[in-house]
Amino acid sequence: MSDRQQGRADGRKVRVVVIGAGASGLCMGHALDAAGIRDWTIYEKGHDLGGTWRDNCYPGLSCDVPSRFYTFSFAPNPAYRSMYASGAQIKAYMDDVADRFGLRDRIRLGEEVTSARWSDGRWQLRTSAGTEDVADVLVSATGFLHHPHIPDLPGLPDFEGAAFHSARWDHSVPLDGARIGVVGTGSTGVQIVSALGPRASRLVVFQRTAQWVLPLPNFRFSRLTRWLHRHVPALGRRSYRLWQGMWEHLFAPAVVRPGWQRSFLSTACRLNLRFGVRDPELRRKVTPDYQPLCKRLVMSAGFYPVLQRPNVDVETEAIERIEPRGVRMRDGRFHELDVLVFATGFDARAFMRPMELVGEGGLSIDEAWAGGPRAYNTVAVPGFPNFFMLCGPHSPIGNQSILSVAESQSAYIVSWIRRLEEQGLPAVAPTAQATRRFNESMREAYPGTVWVTGCRSWYLGADGLPELWPWTPERHRELMSTVTPEDFEVHGPAAEEALTPPG
Ligand code: NA7
Numbered sequence: 001m002s003d004r005q006q007g008r009a010d011g012r013k014v015r016v017v018v019i020g021a022g023a024s025g026l027c028m029g030h031a032l033d034a035a036g037i038r039d040w041t042i043y044e045k046g047h048d049l050g051g052t053w054r055d056n057c058y059p060g061l062s063c064d065v066p067s068r069f070y071t072f073s074f075a076p077n078p079a080y081r082s083m084y085a086s087g088a089q090i091k092a093y094m095d096d097v098a099d100r101f102g103l104r105d106r107i108r109l110g111e112e113v114t115s116a117r118w119s120d121g122r123w124q125l126r127t128s129a130g131t132e133d134v135a136d137v138l139v140s141a142t143g144f145l146h147h148p149h150i151p152d153l154p155g156l157p158d159f160e161g162a163a164f165h166s167a168r169w170d171h172s173v174p175l176d177g178a179r180i181g182v183v184g185t186g187s188t189g190v191q192i193v194s195a196l197g198p199r200a201s202r203l204v205v206f207q208r209t210a211q212w213v214l215p216l217p218n219f220r221f222s223r224l225t226r227w228l229h230r231h232v233p234a235l236g237r238r239s240y241r242l243w244q245g246m247w248e249h250l251f252a253p254a255v256v257r258p259g260w261q262r263s264f265l266s267t268a269c270r271l272n273l274r275f276g277v278r279d280p281e282l283r284r285k286v287t288p289d290y291q292p293l294c295k296r297l298v299m300s301a302g303f304y305p306v307l308q309r310p311n312v313d314v315e316t317e318a319i320e321r322i323e324p325r326g327v328r329m330r331d332g333r334f335h336e337l338d339v340l341v342f343a344t345g346f347d348a349r350a351f352m353r354p355m356e357l358v359g360e361g362g363l364s365i366d367e368a369w370a371g372g373p374r375a376y377n378t379v380a381v382p383g384f385p386n387f388f389m390l391c392g393p394h395s396p397i398g399n400q401s402i403l404s405v406a407e408s409q410s411a412y413i414v415s416w417i418r419r420l421e422e423q424g425l426p427a428v429a430p431t432a433q434a435t436r437r438f439n440e441s442m443r444e445a446y447p448g449t450v451w452v453t454g455c456r457s458w459y460l461g462a463d464g465l466p467e468l469w470p471w472t473p474e475r476h477r478e479l480m481s482t483v484t485p486e487d488f489e490v491h492g493p494a495a496e497e498a499l500t501p502p503g
Helices: 003-009 023-034 087-100 187-196 223-231 233-256 260-276 280-285 303-307 402-423 432-448 473-481
Strands: 016-019 040-044 107-109 113-119 122-127 132-135 137-140 162-165 179-183 202-206 312-315 319-323 326-329 334-336 339-342 356-358 387-389 427-430 488-491
Touching: 016 023, 016 113, 016 132, 023 040, 023 087, 023 402, 122 137, 137 402, 179 187, 179 334, 187 202, 187 303, 223 233, 233 260, 233 473, 260 303, 303 312, 387 402, 402 427, 402 473, 427 432
Parallel strands: 016 040, 016 137, 040 107, 113 356, 137 387, 162 339, 179 202, 179 339, 202 312
Antiparallel strands: 113 122, 122 132, 319 326, 326 334, 427 488
16 A cells, blocks of 8 residues: 555545646645645646636737736735736746745646546546556646636638637747738637737738627826835735625626626727717717626727727628638628738636546546536535545636635635544535535526526526526625535545535
8 A cells, every 4th residue: 555545545645636636726726725625636638837818828918807806815816917817927926836836846737637436435647648656635636627618610610721729829920020810809800800900911801790888997006006016925915805796796797697797898889989980881880789787898909999000801701611722701892911810719618628537437527517517615525535626617707807816715725624634534526406406596586687588698507507506705705614414425435424514
C-alpha cells in the first residue's frame, strides 16, 4: 500500500486532485493550502495556466467586470491598469497568484485527465501523459466556455484566407489593411469588431441576432491611483467590496427579477442605441427584437462608433456558404475576405467532457446528464462520490465575477473535505432527492428572470429553460457557507453510519 493510500486508510489525510489550472483551479489550490490541506495536485491539459485568459488573446480582449472586483478577495491586484482589465493583464494576475501563493509546483501542465473512475472508494485517474493517480476527492475546475463552437458552414475547409475561432487566434495573420469578416456579435465579437474596425481595410460584421449594448467607457487608472493601491493594501480590499456591491446590486437583481435595476439598464441600452447610432437604416439593423438583458449583456462604448465607420458593414442576411475567396449570402451577395473570424461562442454544456468520468456503479457523467447537466446546489452530482465542481451547472455566472463564485464554492468544498477527515467518512454524494429539490426550486424561479422573455442564448438548455442560478449572488454565497449533511448520503464502507448534522 502506498503512503497516500495508507494515509487515507488511517483517516488522517485526504488527497485531492483538481482538474484545470484556470482561475477556479488556482482558487481551489489556494483554499486547500489555506485550510492546511497540502496533499493536492492540479492537472492542466494546456501548457500554461490561466484557462480562459490563456486561451483568449484576441485583439480588443478585456473583461467586462470591473477590474477591482475581478480579483480574488484574498489577493487584490494593484497592477491592473484600467477599469476593465485587458486579457493580458488578467493573465499576468493569474500568473502572479500562482507565484504569490506558491501553487506552481503542484500544477502538472500538459497533462489532460482523460479518465476518472470511482473504484474501491477512491478516484482512479489517468492522464494523457500516461500518469496514473488516485484521489479521495476530485474537483472539476474545467470551466464552462472552453470548447469553441464553429458553425458547420458548407465550403469552410476550402476558404483560401485565414479562418479561426476567437479563442484560437492566429497571431501570424496580418490584420492591418486586410478584409476581415467577423461572424457573431456576442461579447467577444463586439470587442473584436471594436478593435479591428480602425485597422481593417474592410470589416464585415455577420450578425445573426442584434445585441443590446451598454456603453461602459474604460478609463485608465492614474499613476497615483496605482501607487496608492500598491502601498495601501486596504484600498484594494475596499475597492473590491465597493465594486462587488455595485455589480451585485445592479446587474444581478436586474436579470433575476423585475424591478428598477432592470428598467434602468434597459433604458440605458435603449438610449445608447437611439443616440449612439445616427443612421436610421443601420439602427434598424442593429435593433434587437427582444428585451435588454435577455442575452448576456454586451458592454462596449466602442462598438456603435466602429459600426458607423465607412469601412464597416453590418450584414444581417444568413450565410449561405463559404467560398474559397469569401462568404456567399443567402440572397446571392458575396463578401470577398482575407480573414474570417468566428466569434461564435462555445459549447456551454461541455463542462468536464470529453473526459471519461465514471461514478458509482459504472454511471458515466454522459448517462447522468443525458437530459442536460444537473447539479446539486451548483457543486455536486448524485452518484459521483467525493466529486465537486467549481463554476459547474447552475452557478451564478453571466455578468458576474466567476472568481468570486469559485471562491465561495472552494470554501464549501473545503468544508466537506474537513468533515471527511474529522468524521472519518469514506465518501459522500448528494442524494437524488435533494438534487431534484434544488432543480425544482430553480425552475420555479425562472419565470421571474429576464432570460425567459424570448431570445436564444447559451444560458438556455436543450429544453429551452435557463440553466443558471436564478437568484442573487449573495444567496449563492449563503448557500455555499454551510454544508447540509441531510442532503448527502455516505458511500463506501461506513455507509451505514449516518451523517451528523452540523454542530
Ligand atoms: P456568445 O455570447 O455565445 O456569442 C456567439 C455569437 O455568435 C452570437 O452573436 C451568435 O448569434 C453568433 N453565432 C453562433 N453561431 C452562429 C452561426 N451559425 N451563424 C451566425 N452567427 C452565429 O459567445 P461570445 O464568445 O461572444 O461570448 C461568450 C462569453 O464569453 C460571454 O458571454 C462572456 O461570458 C465571455 P446568436 O445571438 O446566437 O444568434
